[in-house]
Amino acid sequence: MPLLINNKTIPDINTTILYTSEYNYTLDTIEYINKNFSVIDKTNRYQITDINEDILKLFNCEYLKTKTNLTLIDTIKINILSNLEASNIIIFLNVLTYLDLSFKKELITYLKDHHIRIINYTTDIEESLLLEYIIVIHDNKVIMEGKKEDILSEEKILKKLGFNLPFIVDLSLGLKYYNLVNEIYFDNESLVQKLWN
Amino acid sequence: MRILENKEKNKIYGLMGNINISTNNNNYRIVSFYKFNDTVKNYLNSPKASSALKMVMLNDEYLDKTISNLSTAEIKKVILAHALIENKETLILDYFEKELTNAEKEYFKRLFKRLVTDYHKTIIIFTNDLSYIWEISESIIYVDNQEVINTFSKNDMEILNCVAAPPISEFIALLKNKSIPLNDYKNTSDLLKAIYRLKEN
Numbered sequence: 597m598p599l600l601i602n603n604k605t606i607p608d609i610n611t612t613i614l615y616t617s618e619y620n621y622t623l624d625t626i627e628y629i630n631k632n633f634s635v636i637d638k639t640n641r642y643q644i645t646d647i648n649e650d651i652l653k654l655f656n657c658e659y660l661k662t663k664t665n666l667t668l669i670d671t672i673k674i675n676i677l678s679n680l681e682a683s684n685i686i687i688f689l690n691v692l693t694y695l696d697l698s699f700k701k702e703l704i705t706y707l708k709d710h711h712i713r714i715i716n717y718t719t720d721i722e723e724s725l726l727l728e729y730i731i732v733i734h735d736n737k738v739i740m741e742g743k744k745e746d747i748l749s750e751e752k753i754l755k756k757l758g759f760n761l762p763f764i765v766d767l768s769l770g771l772k773y774y775n776l777v778n779e780i781y782f783d784n785e786s787l788v789q790k791l792w793n
Numbered sequence: 794m795r796i797l798e799n800k801e802k803n804k805i806y807g808l809m810g811n812i813n814i815s816t817n818n819n820n821y822r823i824v825s826f827y828k829f830n831d832t833v834k835n836y837l838n839s840p841k842a843s844s845a846l847k848m849v850m851l852n853d854e855y856l857d858k859t860i861s862n863l864s865t866a867e868i869k870k871v872i873l874a875h876a877l878i879e880n881k882e883t884l885i886l887d888y889f890e891k892e893l894t895n896a897e898k899e900y901f902k903r904l905f906k907r908l909v910t911d912y913h914k915t916i917i918i919f920t921n922d923l924s925y926i927w928e929i930s931e932s933i934i935y936v937d938n939q940e941v942i943n944t945f946s947k948n949d950m951e952i953l954n955c956v957a958a959p960p961i962s963e964f965i966a967l968l969k970n971k972s973i974p975l976n977d978y979k980n981t982s983d984l985l986k987a988i989y990r991l992k993e994n
Contacts, residue, residue, distance in 0.1 A: 617866030617893050667813050693891050696957035719892055722960060758894030763960035770985040776992055784964050792973060
């Protein structure tokens, strides 16, 4: 049984759901029969005691054990870390945007290494670089979907919807215009390597 | 913690750090997400409702909507409209830009500047996204453990030692690690020109 969101089959690949701000994703119906999935939002629903010690250490979050006045960022981290061992798939409802990039990258690496499928709802186009597939939603309709590299090449459509390109894609396009590179890059290291190898 | 102590009024300030925002000051209004009851019209409850909605990129069609018909971004916009009607001296925006597209973020930056110049407001933008506040803030206040640790002028790159770097700064840091001589730039077009000059030489 595939993962269904609003009766639409979501491909079996780590996916960014990039939506424009009028989209009420809280009404989405998510079905994934006979599999465990977790939906992570901003509500305070887990305790620090729900998290395995090794996980806390791995993500440098041991400080949370003694913290009394939890912030939104702390709550989101607890929600995420409480679910790492419970699910085959984790659906993030626009929460990764509150976390710094190093935590996000560490988290995505952990989930990929442990074969936990990721669905990330976001309006932050920089986050679309983290996963392999993108579904773009506007006005309750799927406007386009496909591999990250293909969707992020659709500059005109993305700009019309109000999105900029991710920094590294934008920079690559500029460098391509100046004939300094001849393709679009999706990560810093590859572009730097190409420019100064 | 007195974040605005010794700070000039009628300016935009950035506020960063892992804290909860609260205030006892009656001249301040925190604009953060919460679920109001009733229709937008009754929540705003003002003859200025229509013009306030327009200022936050919504229209009169929203007046009869209830919270269940609104997206998270639209709820935040309505809460900002309510704060504009209240007309407090200082607005504190609590992660307001989350859920917005880039085009909307740019619109609201222009609105905040207008609120300062035309309506003499003081605006504090609380965020974890330095790139969102870098250009428009008079200075950026960094707090931790309920204490103001430092206040950085907008051109002070030392702030990158305290908060997560925006993508452009991460890229420049990578180049500097390879001993490529580059200044710190805040926008892609300046960086692009600098790389072009370096490669041409």
